[in-house]
Amino acid sequence: MVNTHERLRELVGDLWNNYVHHEFVERLKDGSLPMDVFRYYLIQDTKYVREMQKAVIEAASKAPLNEAIDVLTAMFSNVERGAEVHERLFRDLSITEEEVNNTGFNLVNYAYTRHLHYYASLGWPQFLAAWAPCMWGYNEIGKYVVGTKNALFNAWAEFYASGDYWSRVEAILRTLDKYEVTPEIERAFRDSVNFEIMFWEASLRKDPTIFL
Incomplete structure (x- = not known):
């Protein structure tokens, strides 16, 4: 029997491949992504992650306690690993906290x-x-992307390819699999895949930003 997360991936069809093999990703892999584009992306991604974490806490407040604990523990028990990579990339690209805060979405x-x-x-x-x-x-x-000739892109990829990061993903998918696919759940998943594709494209263009 196909579980929920696998079924959702099947339902979005080619969109998934368009996301995980987008031009942005291919250029990370072959090392040709311009560094100013990667820098722009990292700032926008940092802003995204901070809002995403707030949404996780908000959603977890509505979850069964055991599920919330499982997911939150996986997400936040070893944040140092991600922070180390983040700090290295920011240091090497001269990105400061002030710049992130003074850049819009x-x-x-x-x-x-x-x-x-x-x-x-x-x-x-x-x-x-x-x-x-x-x-x-x-x-x-x-x-x-791991194995790319660009050292910064490779450091970025190694974190997301790591067993530590996978443990976070696994907790989310394991919990999602407890629920059936509904039209609302399919729409939420599909729209997020589309947003991920658009996020890459906005980064390649270095779209203008706005302050909230």
Whole structure:
């Protein structure tokens, strides 16, 4: 029997491949992504992650206690590993906390984070479906990009390909699998895959940003 997360991936069809093998990803792998584009992406991604974490806490407040503990423990018990990579990339690219705070959201990032907050307000399974494409897809992308000739891109990829990161993804997928696929859950998952594709494209364009 196909579990929920696998069924959701089947339902989005080619969209998933368009996400995990987007031009942005291919250029990370072959090392040709311009460094100013990667720098822009990292700032937007940092802003995304901070909003995503708020949405996780909001959604977890609506979850069965054992499920919330399982997911939150996986997400936050070893944040140092991600922080080390983050700090190295920021240091090497001269990105400061002040610059992140003084940079707005591009419109895709703004819409995507509002989408996460919306599903967090609806309920736990709906949020898990909206959240899963980001976490799950990045593990797949990390494994694909590892070995790139660019040292910074490789450091980025190694984190997402790591067993530590996979343990976070596994907790989310394991919990999502407790719920059946509904039209609402499928829509949440599909829309997030589309947002991930648009996030890459906005980064390649270095879209203008707005302040909230």
